[in-house]
Amino acid sequence: MERLTTLEITTAILGAFTPVWIGLAVILVLSWIFRGKLGLYGKLFGSPIGMFGLILVLFWILTAIFADQIAPYDALDQVSGMKNKKPGWPVRGLEGEFYWLGGDNLARDVFSRLVLGSRQVMIIAPAATLFAFMVGITLGLPAGFRGGRTDTVLTFLANLVLAFPVILLFFLLVTPEIRNDGTVYQLWGGRTWIASVPNILALVLFLFPIVFFLVLWTSKYSHRKDKLFLSVGLTLLIGGWAYIGLVFNADPLGVFYMDPNLLNIFVSVVFVNAPTVFRIVRGVTIDIKTRDYVAAAQTRGERPWYIMLWEILPNARGPLIVDFCLRIGYTTILLGTLGFFGLGVSPESPDWGMTINEGRKLLSLYPHLALPPALALMSLVLGLNLLADGLREESLKD
Incomplete structure (x- = not known):
């Protein structure tokens, strides 16, 4: 078999993304039809910049969802004779099969690793950013x-964390030596827990989502005991279950589990981002608490947490949504940087940063190893920034 031409490679890759194109079309059409009921998101259709950013972000979200259907090979599959092969090279021993973006230095398919690597980015970055927002709020x-x-x-505690250089703080928290350095405690069922710095941070930070929802329901349903007991009960049940599984790796059903390397990275992202979110929320709250509707709620005798969560927070959603999109972009860059320095989830993972680091060593000879993940990372961050610009533009019109 001959090597594929550039046009044939492009056609094959576009065809592989068919589930993404279909999903993208369905989402955009439905969003256009119901745009009048979708609030700030619906208004995004009036911003060309925001729409372009939204399409880029949706593309990678759908790619992460349909990664198993798009990628022709597993991220770790190695094929003899495909080491550092150029894009469009036929796979030895498999008739009609090609490495569309070539093979890496371990004879793995670059395209498959690119696609499957999007799943890690699109799970870790938004989830860690969401946790950071719960802490900050x-x-x-x-x-x-x-x-x-x-x-x-x-504010002093937030400024104390912000005083450290971000990359240095990440190195201090993510390195394996820090993760394994601490007193070992025996838990139930023969399990052990290491009181290392990242694990102690997880012990504290993972409480905040539970506290957030408990305060949310208590302030909302203080006069509706039936709904209050149901909401609080479900929060304690599901939140406690997730907390025990994620922090102590003690979920008996194995539903909530996080790899130690991933937990390290996740906690570090939350810890680094939370102080910045805190300062944004604090500043917006100081401004909004002087508004007439807040004074009216105080006159009605509403409790402070009700005013904060149900009067101030909804009216701060514009700047917070914009910052959320930007912060996912920053987190994506941080994850890529960690992977580039060999501090990703695992050495074998298709993490974009780690893939770029592996490819840069042979960049002059085989540019196809590092360029695809670098362009993917760039396009995702660009999309998030453009989406944030569009949301900011539309929120200022309210």
Whole structure:
């Protein structure tokens, strides 16, 4: 078999992404039809920049969802004779099969690793950013609303974390030596838990989503005991179950589990991003708490947490949504940087940063190894930034 031409490679790759094109078309058509009921998201259709960013982000989200259907090979599959082969090279021993973007230095398919690597990025970055927002909101609202000593103490702690260079802080938290350095405690069922810095941070930070939802339901349903008991009960059941599984790796059903390397990275991202979110929430809260509707809620006798969560927070959604998109982009870059320095989830993972690092060593001879993941990372971050710009543009029109 002969090597594929550039046109044939492009056609084959576009065809492999068929589930993504279909999903993208369905989402955009339905969003256009119901745009009037979708709030800020629906208004995004009035921003060409925002729409271009949205399409890029949706493309990678759908790629992560349909990765198993798109990738022709597993991320770890090695085929004899395909080491560092150029794009479009026929696979030895498999009639009609090609490495569309070539093979890497371990004879793995570059295209498959690119596609499967998107799944890690699209899971870790948004989830870690969401956790960071829960921490930042839970602490930023009372700091801005109450002021005084509460504000002083929380702001000092946030500034203390922000005083460290981000990359240095990541290195301190993610390195294996830090993860394995600590007192070992015996848990139930013969399990052990190491009191290392990342694990202690997980012990504290993973409580915040539970606290956030408990305060949310308590403030909302304080006069509806039936709904309050149901909401609090479900939060404690599901939240406690997830907490025990993620922090102590003690979920008996194995539903909630996180690889130690991934837990390290996840906690580090939350810890680094939470202080910045805290400062944004605090600043917005200080501004909004002087509005008339907040004074009206206080006159009605509403409790402070009700005012913070159901009066102030909804009216701060514009800047927070914009920052959420930007922060996912920053987190994506951080994850890529960690992978580039060999601190990703695992050496064999199709992490984009790690793939770029492996390919850069042979960049002058085989540019196809590093360029695809680099372009993928760039396009995702570009899409998130453009989406944030579009959301900001439309939120200012409200």
